[in-house]
Amino acid sequence: MSRHAYELCTLLVDDTYGELTSRIFEVLLCYGRLSLPALQHHTHLSYRLVKHGLSVLVQQHLVLWYTSSDDHLTLYEANTTVAYSLVRSGKYIKIAEAQAGEFAGKVISDLLLLGHARVGDLVQAYGVGQSRSTHDRLAATRGPPSNPLSGLSEGRNEEQSVTLESIYGTLCDLLRTESVSRVHLSHFRSDADNRSEAEKLVPKPEEYKAKSKREQDAQHEAAVKRKLKEWKYCADGEEGEVEDLRKGKKRLHQDSEPRRPDQKRQRLYSPLIQEVVGIPGEVYLPMLGETDYLDSNLILRVNHAKFVVLMRNDHLVDLADRIISTSTARVYAQVLRALEPKVQECREEPEDLNKIDAEADLGSLPQVSTDELVGAIKDSSELFNALGKSDDGRLDMAQFDHPKKRRKKQVISDNGSVVDGEASLDEEEDASDSNDEDNISDVSSDLDEVNGEAEFDPNAMPSFSHNPHRDAIRNHLLVLAMHPLSFLQHLPKTSILPERWTIDFPTLMKNVIHHTLLEIITSRHGLPAARLTRILFDKGKTDEKVLCSTSLLAQKTMRSYLLPLHKAGMIGLQEVPRDNSRNPQRTNFLWFFDPERCKAKMLEETYKTMARCLGRARVEGEKVKGTVEKASRSDVIGKEEKFLGVQELEALNVWREMDERIWGEVSRLDDLVACLRDF
Amino acid sequence: MTSSTEGVPPKDQDVTMTEPSGVSSPKELRNALYARCASFEEGHVFNQDELFAFEIIPDNSVEKLLAYTKQLAKDGLFKLMTKDGKACWKVVKRADAIKYRSLSQEEALVYSYIEGAAREGIWSKLLRNKTNLHMTTMNRAIKSLENKNMIKAVKIVKYPNRKTYMLAKLQPSENVTGGPFYTDGVLDEEFVHQMSLWTEKYIIGRSWWHPPLPEHKKKSSSKMTQEQAEELRAGELRQRGHGRDRSKTMLPMHPGYRGFPNLSEVTKAINGSGLSGVTMKESEMGQLLDILCWDGRLEKIRHGKAYRAIKQVDGEDGVELGNALTESPCGRCPVFDFCEEGGPVNARSCEYFQEWLQF
Numbered sequence A: 001m002s003r004h005a006y007e008l009c010t011l012l013v014d015d016t017y018g019e020l021t022s023r024i025f026e027v028l029l030c031y032g033r034l035s036l037p038a039l040q041h042h043t044h045l046s047y048r049l050v051k052h053g054l055s056v057l058v059q060q061h062l063v064l065w066y067t068s069s070d071d072h073l074t075l076y077e078a079n080t081t082v083a084y085s086l087v088r089s090g091k092y093i094k095i096a097e098a099q100a101g102e103f104a105g106k107v108i109s110d111l112l113l114l115g116h117a118r119v120g121d122l123v124q125a126y127g128v129g130q131s132r133s134t135h136d137r138l139a140a141t142r143g144p145p146s147n148p149l150s151g152l153s154e155g156r157n158e159e160q161s162v163t164l165e166s167i168y169g170t171l172c173d174l175l176r177t178e179s180v181s182r183v184h185l186s187h188f189r190s191d192a193d194n195r196s197e198a199e200k201l202v203p204k205p206e207e208y209k210a211k212s213k214r215e216q217d218a219q220h221e222a223a224v225k226r227k228l229k230e231w232k233y234c235a236d237g238e239e240g241e242v243e244d245l246r247k248g249k250k251r252l253h254q255d256s257e258p259r260r261p262d263q264k265r266q267r268l269y270s271p272l273i274q275e276v277v278g279i280p281g282e283v284y285l286p287m288l289g290e291t292d293y294l295d296s297n298l299i300l301r302v303n304h305a306k307f308v309v310l311m312r313n314d315h316l317v318d319l320a321d322r323i324i325s326t327s328t329a330r331v332y333a334q335v336l337r338a339l340e341p342k343v344q345e346c347r348e349e350p351e352d353l354n355k356i357d358a359e360a361d362l363g364s365l366p367q368v369s370t371d372e373l374v375g376a377i378k379d380s381s382e383l384f385n386a387l388g389k390s391d392d393g394r395l396d397m398a399q400f401d402h403p404k405k406r407r408k409k410q411v412i413s414d415n416g417s418v419v420d421g422e423a424s425l426d427e428e429e430d431a432s433d434s435n436d437e438d439n440i441s442d443v444s445s446d447l448d449e450v451n452g453e454a455e456f457d458p459n460a461m462p463s464f465s466h467n468p469h470r471d472a473i474r475n476h477l478l479v480l481a482m483h484p485l486s487f488l489q490h491l492p493k494t495s496i497l498p499e500r501w502t503i504d505f506p507t508l509m510k511n512v513i514h515h516t517l518l519e520i521i522t523s524r525h526g527l528p529a530a531r532l533t534r535i536l537f538d539k540g541k542t543d544e545k546v547l548c549s550t551s552l553l554a555q556k557t558m559r560s561y562l563l564p565l566h567k568a569g570m571i572g573l574q575e576v577p578r579d580n581s582r583n584p585q586r587t588n589f590l591w592f593f594d595p596e597r598c599k600a601k602m603l604e605e606t607y608k609t610m611a612r613c614l615g616r617a618r619v620e621g622e623k624v625k626g627t628v629e630k631a632s633r634s635d636v637i638g639k640e641e642k643f644l645g646v647q648e649l650e651a652l653n654v655w656r657e658m659d660e661r662i663w664g665e666v667s668r669l670d671d672l673v674a675c676l677r678d679f
Numbered sequence B: 001m002t003s004s005t006e007g008v009p010p011k012d013q014d015v016t017m018t019e020p021s022g023v024s025s026p027k028e029l030r031n032a033l034y035a036r037c038a039s040f041e042e043g044h045v046f047n048q049d050e051l052f053a054f055e056i057i058p059d060n061s062v063e064k065l066l067a068y069t070k071q072l073a074k075d076g077l078f079k080l081m082t083k084d085g086k087a088c089w090k091v092v093k094r095a096d097a098i099k100y101r102s103l104s105q106e107e108a109l110v111y112s113y114i115e116g117a118a119r120e121g122i123w124s125k126l127l128r129n130k131t132n133l134h135m136t137t138m139n140r141a142i143k144s145l146e147n148k149n150m151i152k153a154v155k156i157v158k159y160p161n162r163k164t165y166m167l168a169k170l171q172p173s174e175n176v177t178g179g180p181f182y183t184d185g186v187l188d189e190e191f192v193h194q195m196s197l198w199t200e201k202y203i204i205g206r207s208w209w210h211p212p213l214p215e216h217k218k219k220s221s222s223k224m225t226q227e228q229a230e231e232l233r234a235g236e237l238r239q240r241g242h243g244r245d246r247s248k249t250m251l252p253m254h255p256g257y258r259g260f261p262n263l264s265e266v267t268k269a270i271n272g273s274g275l276s277g278v279t280m281k282e283s284e285m286g287q288l289l290d291i292l293c294w295d296g297r298l299e300k301i302r303h304g305k306a307y308r309a310i311k312q313v314d315g316e317d318g319v320e321l322g323n324a325l326t327e328s329p330c331g332r333c334p335v336f337d338f339c340e341e342g343g344p345v346n347a348r349s350c351e352y353f354q355e356w357l358q359f
């Protein structure tokens, strides 16, 4: 994060929570970690004000804090990630609404505004005794993209007939989809602090039973990682609980199961209470009674990581729509939806560091079988006519079968009989790369194999050819899998596993980011510039002469594109002197393209652009400040015509339009940031 | 070796094909030896044994052979060379020999190196190093050779600034000209453009499905005049033959579709189209296809074996790819780097923004 990003974050905090907080936030960004006295010194604010501002910021997770156990000094630190996501509030709310209904959007909007909240408080707030003022306040700041004024008028119309059940239901839904998550003490600390805390908790490297020092270190590292992960997902203690929630068992309360004393559970569900607020001894049951009640002391917050996953899904579907076809994108959306519960974060660290280079290991990625997808897509009518065929109608589908099966078919057709050795070999090999989860479907597909409808007939189409619905879907999936961006990975049917699909997100996103970078280069510097950049990417560092002949551009033309690219920081130039004289005549000049550098540069520019947009939005706002204030007075709302003059109304409308335009632009810029940085 | 038939009589007439008989003068013997050697294919290199095998040299005496060949070389009819440390000779055509003879010593030296470089040509700097002549001497020699129309300057694509020479009668090799994309050592951008356009259309037509146009188009056709209809039909036919334009409505092909063109198919098609005067080689088409891929107009599929057009390309059919960064005023701002809150250029007073908001 850079100066421009900081500027942007400060603007966002200022927009949402006001000047006091933004001032403290800015100082923290400027100076890094600060203690309270130091903070007070730099902000020139009174102790009381700083405390007040900090408490708001901490509540919003905008400021992280950590009290070292050594010197008991509390240090505060700005949290740019959360500050930046303020710009996404509108998107979050929309996504939540689409996923779990309008009310869910409201919950998310409130949680965003409050930072985190107790379930009990939330329920109470939505309950009968809801006070007008809080409600207005909540609705008014639904996140920057929505207009404060329209927010207000909406707030008035909302009815309050939310039942307790539906509140709990929605909360459970959101918890289950991980859109909201529980708050853990670690969420208030920075990553580095969390790490040092975790290191304190897990046994020292020396305590592991391992042969070498290196192994000990590796085990220690793994333990620390595990601990951090536990904290992050609040999964310390019983993982099962979370699993249950995720699998959709709303009703956690199971009478048949004898419960252990809830000592542990209590810790699990109210870490904050215990560690932060420190109420000891009370026993909280997570679920009460017959319906879906959540423990009212459960503290919730918005899970940004999950929303980024959902945003990424939307982005990918859009992209598929643009570069393949709408029908195909629809199928892709289903795949993403099916995989979504298994994807917690966009940039998940591989569990095992050794696995990083083993990219071929697709089997370990979350998968979805063709049958699941076929079941999920009800209406395939528009998928049928969405693919072209060659004039003679000949198609080659065998290429998508499992390579071993292809071989087997070959063997069978050659000899006319099944070769036993061949088949058993297959099974062995397949078993080794199979997943244990798929046990149930294994049996059925195995049976299928034994009955061997089409498998043993080399001429027949695969056994499901009679199902056009399934075929249509499968064809679109294959189109996706074929695409050079590798939208999808196809895991062909094996003798024990059904046909499955998976997405290799790291590869896909690398491709998508590259695609995006080049799109920007193309639209900024022209097609030949994109050509030169791609050549440099493909060939690595390249001499100008070679570049000239490879690109089929005249030297002059080529230079006229290279120089602006270089100036914009998209490509680099390296000088390699041929001898010690450093004479430019005896120096090779090599051009190169570094995607990482280019990406960083573009992010920078995007942050700056966003900051400028917000700055301008504020200027525009200031111009009509008086009118806006007047228009948002409670006695004026709804009767604007009566209280405001023609000029005022006009100015208000113009401003609204501008504001919307600017915010629209900012949100599009944010899409770019998300794509380049977060996905 | 290269052919150098132009301007040279196919046979050297003034050589009489006399068999050595009895005692002949050394001159006759020399002529006989030359005639015998000249009857071989051009460029053949003779070693000592071969020359003895002609049985022209009396007594196969080494001294005599050396004396004759020396004289022949002096006359410019033989060229002395060495192979594996042993002497060997090459025949020089009589006409060429006359040319040589008319040259000064320096000119002959320069000429011989230029000749040696054959169709690749030789860079003047290299020539100077090899001949070890003084700059002015060499330049004079080159000038005079050029005036005699024996050598010519050529432009090498890779090093357009180097003065390069080759024999006037030779066609520069492809390394020098850079292949079909270059004319006189200069990139023929128009040719490249036309070729890539055609190729792209061809591939678009074969890698996407263009669903038939919706109803209204057909209806309007009934109201068309005969002429218009024919025009449309011709257009359609043309399209089918050559490929198609991009359109937003085109749909992906079935995954089992095998018709995505590969390199040799594209090459065949473009050579069949008659678009280019020269026949394109696969390697050259490969270069063109690579360019199209780098332009983001084509993509390689099936592990690089086949090509497919990319559906959406920036700036085409008036579609600009939606790009948040470039469409915002700051993304296109010339003073972006100087724009600073509180600075002389800032968002507060920015005119570009004003314009954008007004628009």
Ligand code: SF4
Residues within 6 Å of the ligand: A612, B329, B330, B331, B333, B334, B335, B336, B339, B340, B345, B346, B347, B348, B350, B351, B352, B353
């Ligand atoms: S605010 Fe104006 S001057 Fe500043 S970068 Fe944007 S367009 Fe340029």
